[in-house]
Amino acid sequence: MFKSIRLSLLAGCIAATCQAWAAPAGDLPLMPWPQQVDRPSAEGTLVIDNAISIKITGDKLPGATERWRQRISRQTGWQLQPAQTNPAKPTIDIQIKQAVAPLPKLDSDESYELSVTADGVKLTANSRFGALRGMETLLQLIQNGPENTAIPFVAIKDQPRFPWRGLLLDSARHFMPVNDILRQLDGMAAAKMNVFHWHLTDDQGWRFASTAYPKLQQLASDGDFYTQAQMKEVVRYATSLGIRVVPEMDLPGHASAIAVAYPELMSAPGPYQMERHWGVLKPLLNPTNEAAYKFVDTLIGELTAIFPDSYLHIGGDEVDDSQWKASPEIQAFMKQHNLADTHALQTYFNQRLEKILEKHHRQMMGWDEIYHPDLPKNILIQSWQGQDALGAVAANGYKGILSTGFYVDQPQATAYHYRNEILPQGLNGIDKISESDSAQSWFFSMPRLKGSAVEGSFTLVSGQSGWRGFIDFKGKSRRAVRDVDWLSPTQVTFTVDTWMGETRPVLTLDKDKLSGYLLVGNVRYPATGQKLDDVPDGIQPVVPTPEQMNNILGGEAALWAENVISPLLDIKLWPRTFAVAERLWSTEDVKDVDNMYQRMQAIDAWSTVSVGLQQHAAAARQMTRLAGTAEIMPLQILAQAVEPAQYYTRQHLKFQAGNYHHFEPLNRFADALGAQSSQVRALDLWVDKLIADPEDNNSVDSLRHTFARWQSNTPDVLELIDGNYQLKALKPVAENVDKLAGIGLRLTDLVARQGTLSADEVQGIQKQLDDAAQTQDEVVIAAVYPLQKLLRASVKP
DSSP, X not given: OHHHHHHHHHHHHHHTTTSSOSSSSOSSSOSSXXXXXXXXXXXXXXXXXXXXXXXXXXXXXXXXXXXXXXXXXXXXXXXXXXXXXXXXXXXXXXXXXXXXXXSOOTTOOOOEEEEEETTEEEXXXXXXHHHHHHHHHHHHHOEEOSSOEEEEOEEEEEOOSOSXXXXXXXXSSSOOOHHXXXXXXXXXXXXXXOEEEEEOEETTEEOBOOXXXXXXXXXXXXXXXXXHHHHHHHHHHHHHTTOEEEEEOOOSSSOHHHHHHOGGGBSXXXXXXXXXXXXXXXXXXXXXXXXXXXXXXXXXXXXXXXXXXXXXXXXXXXXXXXXXXXXXXXXXXXXXXXXXXXXXXXXXXXXHHHHHHHHTTOEEXXXXXXXXXXXXXXXXXXXXXXXXXXXXXXHTTOEEEEOTTOBTTSOXXXXXXHTOOSSOOOOTTTTOOOTTOEEEEEEEEEOOSSSSOEEXXXXXXXXXXXXXXXXXXXXXXXXXXXXXXXXXXXXXXXXXXXXXXXXXXXXXXXXXXXXXXXXXXXXXXXXXXXXXXXXXXOOXXXXXXXXXXXXXXXXXXXXXXXXXXXXXXXXXXTTHHHHHHHHHHSOTTOOOHHHHHHHHHHHHHHIIIIIOOOHHHHHHHHHHHHHTSSOXXXXXXXXXXXXXXXXXXXXXXXXXXXXXBTTSOOOSGGGGSOSSOHHHHHXXXXXXXXXXXXXXXXXXXXXXXXXXXXXXXXXXXXXXXXTOXXXXXXXXXXXXXXXXXXXXXXXXXXXXXXXXXXXXXXXXXXXXXXXXXXXXXXXXXXXXXXXXXXXXXXXXX
């Protein structure tokens, strides 16, 4: 499969001569897509063999040549001939213009130029960091073809769009062993990401060893922590890959682990016990206690001796201020210092903290909540609250990065992350209603499994160019919606990307009442509401000026670990994070979703072979445990039809069941699944082609083959389910997939011969689809939605 994907990519390129791309990104198996790619000769390739040689001049990259040779060996399957010390005519000639210190910095030059001709490979870079990025591009281009191993002739000029391209890994909620972290660093380097943000402390665990305060690791880690030598090893390895390491010590909240070890530093008396539950918890450092600042000062000193990066992350998010409000001493302190509220008290704490960081030659980094005009402009804000919060930060002269929309611990479609533009966007007049427009506005309420209901309104506008619309979530800025589609005179659907994920309402607007559901990711949430008399005013997005946009330095994918343990790391991260990396590296107009999925499929295979990522091996191990046998094909076929429930649905279901805690086993079928079924996406594309052209035999055959395979799999997968109690809850899922496969075969044939169904038949099938769409054992049968399209295509006009 690996070879055939790569060859199909190149075949499409050859057919188009590849000198002018049809889209900003072309068909070479590259991700992130470079800034400029030219193919001087569409069919030209450089054939290589096991005598391949590498020469580096201009700087020393200790260990790099051997690491690259090992990867080439894995990609090609060759035993390479011994490395030449100083080859006169190297296959790969790497020329670095200037030697720089090995430690990567925010302003490190990562640009490079790559040329592949009949004379060989020439990689030129201004610094070692560009050479490292360019070699990843070259490794992606090495292909085993029908006749030989070769590299296509190409000329590439490349540099990143943003200087901060990070990945946050939470080692506090669940501990992540060092070897697993080193492997993720390899993946980051392959994706040209350059900041490893290491979340080392939280309520549920303190993960770095302190010499000065040893009770932190002794009492608040369950024995799972990193020694200083281990942390230095991670920094050394990351540095060799051109990756910065930014540690995070969360303060003053998320501090239950500190409370267990040193309760005298907290805002309320103990005793405290190890926190096992997830959520926003109460323990807070006492900002009026001088001992707390000595504690922080000492720990920062220990961290700076290990982590040389100029930034240190202090968290600062989700402060539950109840302990501060309940303390007479703290309230008196606030009055004495003219601190109007607890946010002002947190700013006082952060001001003290910033001075400590300055003494240690570090710059403060924190989440949205630390943002305050009393802090210096050299701090960096990481936004989990979205582009509006980030836009406000940038407009006021502060530096910021985006994480909203890049939470890869949530199972989300890769396209959702890929559409997530870092720079805030305006509405471009989509909400300006002219006299020739006809508008209707509706209030809606969507209860959630945990927390308050999501409320807001949407407005649909009929104009000269068709339907458009916008949505106003309560307390959030207005967003444009896309793909407004009236399924019937009273039923409408549209799509909008929200903080919850891709959101697609399917709503019946009957006179003045609204009913239906919002499809959040792949999970249906019921909605009710009513028509509004007027179009709401709404809140306009915060869009900085072009100059202020320069304050936005990039973004970070975030992998929080409430639902993640180390054996699942690669499943959660790869290959999805390559798409996030592309959004941060490539130009803004590289955003064709279909092209992205095609290239990511090739990169998925490449990353397992060349980089050593384990997304497929880890999934197979989980399924082998569940099946109790190495014959896991029945579970793999079932997995084609289903996905883990998206958004925070899984967490909220665990909360409702009383299982929202550290000891909830992450051993379900859902845990073995990637965020999105590639087979369901393929089904969706085949269905679209069939509806557009009922005589498309390729789509008909592909759909029939898939549905028949699912049907024939049913006896085998039910046998496995009956053999393991951890699979029992999946039985209705497997039975529904079997029913849906039968429906799929019938509807495929019906659409292909342009037949129709009676109203009663449509109603009966619709009920089966609705029943099958419900979440079961934390998974959703995503195949429902291509079938829904087929059903609508079968309805009489």
